[in-house]
Amino acid sequence: MSEVVVTQLSVSLDGYATGEPQTLEQPMGHATGRLHEWMMPPDQPGGGRTRDGVDGAFAALGWDGSVGVEIMGRRKFGPQSGPWTDEEWQGWWGPRPPFETPVVVLTHHPRPTLHLEGGTSFHFVDASPAEALEVARGLADGRDVRVGGGPSTVRDFVAAGLVDRMHVVVVPILLGRGVSLWEGLEGLEERYDVETVVSPASGVSHLTFVTKH
Amino acid sequence: MSEVVVTQLSVSLDGYATGEPQTLEQPMGHATGRLHEWMMPPDQPGGGRTRDGVDGAFAALGWDGSVGVEIMGRRKFGPQSGPWTDEEWQGWWGPRPPFETPVVVLTHHPRPTLHLEGGTSFHFVDASPAEALEVARGLADGRDVRVGGGPSTVRDFVAAGLVDRMHVVVVPILLGRGVSLWEGLEGLEERYDVETVVSPASGVSHLTFVTKH
Numbered sequence: 297m298s299e300v301v302v303t304q305l306s307v308s309l310d311g312y313a314t315g316e317p318q319t320l321e322q323p324m325g326h327a328t329g330r331l332h333e334w335m336m337p338p339d340q341p342g343g344g345r346t347r348d349g350v351d352g353a354f355a356a357l358g359w360d361g362s363v364g365v366e367i368m369g370r371r372k373f374g375p376q377s378g379p380w381t382d383e384e385w386q387g388w389w390g391p392r393p394p395f396e397t398p399v400v401v402l403t404h405h406p407r408p409t410l411h412l413e414g415g416t417s418f419h420f421v422d423a424s425p426a427e428a429l430e431v432a433r434g435l436a437d438g439r440d441v442r443v444g445g446g447p448s449t450v451r452d453f454v455a456a457g458l459v460d461r462m463h464v465v466v467v468p469i470l471l472g473r474g475v476s477l478w479e480g481l482e483g484l485e486e487r488y489d490v491e492t493v494v495s496p497a498s499g500v501s502h503l504t505f506v507t508k509h
Numbered sequence: 510m511s512e513v514v515v516t517q518l519s520v521s522l523d524g525y526a527t528g529e530p531q532t533l534e535q536p537m538g539h540a541t542g543r544l545h546e547w548m549m550p551p552d553q554p555g556g557g558r559t560r561d562g563v564d565g566a567f568a569a570l571g572w573d574g575s576v577g578v579e580i581m582g583r584r585k586f587g588p589q590s591g592p593w594t595d596e597e598w599q600g601w602w603g604p605r606p607p608f609e610t611p612v613v614v615l616t617h618h619p620r621p622t623l624h625l626e627g628g629t630s631f632h633f634v635d636a637s638p639a640e641a642l643e644v645a646r647g648l649a650d651g652r653d654v655r656v657g658g659g660p661s662t663v664r665d666f667v668a669a670g671l672v673d674r675m676h677v678v679v680v681p682i683l684l685g686r687g688v689s690l691w692e693g694l695e696g697l698e699e700r701y702d703v704e705t706v707v708s709p710a711s712g713v714s715h716l717t718f719v720t721k722h
Contacts, residue, residue, distance in 0.1 A: 309679075309716075311523050341636035356599040444562065466522075466679075472695025478523035482685025490681040492714055494705045501705055501714055503522075503681065 299460040300429065300441045302450055303358035305477065306331035306465040306500075312474035313447035320375050325474060331467050333360060334498040350495045354502050359465055359487055364439025365432045366395050369449035370403040373418065379405050386410055387418065398435040402449060425456045436455070447477045455480060462505040512641065512673040513654045515663055516571035518690065519713075521542035521602035526660035533588050536601060544680050547711040563708045567715050569705040570676055576643045577652025579608050582662035583616040586631065592618050600631065601621055611648040615662060626693055638669045660690045668693060675701070675718040681718060 307313045322328060345354055370377075374385050383452035384497055387393060388498030392413040401420050403411065410418040420422065421431055432441045443453045453459050464477070478484075488505040495502065511692070520526045520545065528538030535541060542549065548560055548568035560568055583590075587598050600606055605626040614633050623631040631661050634644055645654045656666045691697075702720040708715065 309524075310694075352647060401698055464664075464712075468705060470694050470696060470699040472691075472693070476510075478683055478685075480685070481523075481683050483683060487684040490712065492707045494707050494714070499703065499705060501679075501707070504583060 297363070298433070298436060298438055298440050300443060300453070300458055301358055301363065302443050302454075302462040302464070303367040304335065304355065304465065305445060305447070306334070306464060306467055307447070307449060307477045308467055308469050308471040308474075310470050310472065311478045312471040313445070313450075313477045315471055315474040318371065318375055323375070327471055327474060330469055331465075334465060334467065334495065340483065343388065347497065349497055351492060351500070354463060354465070358440070358442055358457050362440050363397065363442045364436035365398045365400065365403065365444045365479055366444040367428055367432050367449070367453075367507045368444040369446050370401060372446045372449070373401045373403075375390045380407055384409055386412060389416075392416075398432075400432045400435070402428055403502075409487060425453045425458055429453075429458055447475045451477060451480060454484070457487070459505075460507050462503075464503045466501040466503060468499055468501075511649060511651055511653050513559040513666070513671055514571055514576070514658060515656050515672055515677070517548065517568065517627060517676060517678065518660070518663060519547070519680055520660070520681050520690045521680055521684040521687075522690045523683050525558070526663075526690045527689040528684055531588055536588070536662070540684055540687060543682055545676075546678065547708065547713040548680060561575045561610060562708065562710055563706060563715060564711050564713070567676060567678070568674070571653070571655055574608065575653050576655045577649035578611045579655045579657040580613045580615065580641055580645050580657050580662070580666075583614060584591055585657060585659045585662070586614045586616075587600065593620055595653075596620055599625060602629075603628075605638065611645075611666070612657075612719040613645045613648070615641055633669040638671055640668045641670055642666075660688045664690060664693060667697070672718075673720050677716045677718065679714040679716060681714075 304440040305313060315325030317325050334351050373387050396415040398419060400418045401418050403420050404422050406420040406422050421428055443450050443459060487508060489503045489508055493502050518526060528540030530538050547564050564678060586600050606629040609628040611630045614631050616633050617635050619633040620634050634641055656663050656672060700721060702721055705716045706715050
């Protein structure tokens with residue numbers, strides 16, 4: 297049975313998954329790349345998923361072909377808001393995005409589907425989390441559905457009880473402001489078992505939430 | 510050289526160190542005892558610090574005679590606010606508190622010093638963090654000063670740059686509301702090295718903050 301998963305969602309010790317403000321030059325705001333150094337060492341620009349050990353294992357989670365579709369919020373797709381003034385923007389990732397699957401982009405302003413290189417297509421949908429999940433399952437070819445972010449999108453899906461497994465990375469820095477992953481999720485531990493492991497290399501904590509049965 | 514330390518400060522994954530509301534019956538509000546089960550197993554009521562392994566080691570931190578005085582906020586001493594209507598209240602801990610040292614209680618409403626059994630005395634002081642620390646050092650007999658809580662008191666001392674070492678326990682539950690430890694401490698990682706270890710028995714994370722040199 298295919299599952300709904302979250303992977304590599306990195307937050308600061310105070311729960312912020314992005315800083316502010318989000319701009320074209322700095323999608324993570326004042327967080328810059330600090331939440332993702334555990335998988336992308338700063339001394340290896342463009343090196344991508346190059347870590348070894350537990351960080352390397354968690355960086356690869358869900359990138360093994362098990363995920364058949366990704367759902368993301370519009371702010372993960374781009375910095376624009378409101379109606380599209382043009383449709384030139386094809387996402388942050390250039391002509392060949394890393395997803396290599398269909399991607400459902402949640403937006404109140406749908407536009408035609410984009411087909412890019414490597415198998416990635418962006419489908420723009422104005423829908424509730426449950427409705428979007430139905431659309432995504434239809435595109436997933438029986439594989440897992442990843443809720444890819446940003447944090448408010450993940451929060452909405454978790455709050456709606458739609459997420460089966462979630463990998464959250466707690467980075468020991470204090471951002472102080474930004475978009476919180478945890479807001480409104482009081483009592484989450486009643487629905488999930490939580491396992492934590494610390495990476496001795498990077499110092500981050502990898503938390504795995506699995507739905508209780 | 511004596512240091513200023515914080516020990517056994519437990520917070521939820523979303524950063525709350527107490528729930529709400531604080532009452533005479535439930536000092537931790539809706540958090541109840543959940544933030545402290547790692548050191549006080551719920552099946553051993555009144556058992557105190559009974560854990561083994563890494564939880565037991567961290568539960569004993571600072572209770573080995575190295576601490577000569579504790580500083581606490583008024584809300585850690587009692588649930589009252591404003592002027593004291595009577596001075597019967599002697600703290601949450603009964604006639605023999607566990608501190609066995611002088612304790613400086615921060616309050617805008619000073620009252621006479623209380624001397625209780627076992628060596629604990631409560632000194633009521635209306636002072637800034639830096640001033641209170643001077644008072645505390647004068648009572649510490651050359652030993653360490655512990656900032657004992659609550660969270661807003663710890664936050665004030667950390668923000669003022671007065672804390673040398675801090676042991677924080679992150680419990681994998683989401684309280685959703687209460688008093689946050691982290692608010693206003695953006696960039697704390699620039700001043701402290703942070704080490705994290707997970708307890709395999711309880712599942713909590715023990716974080717040790719040590720001032721960078």
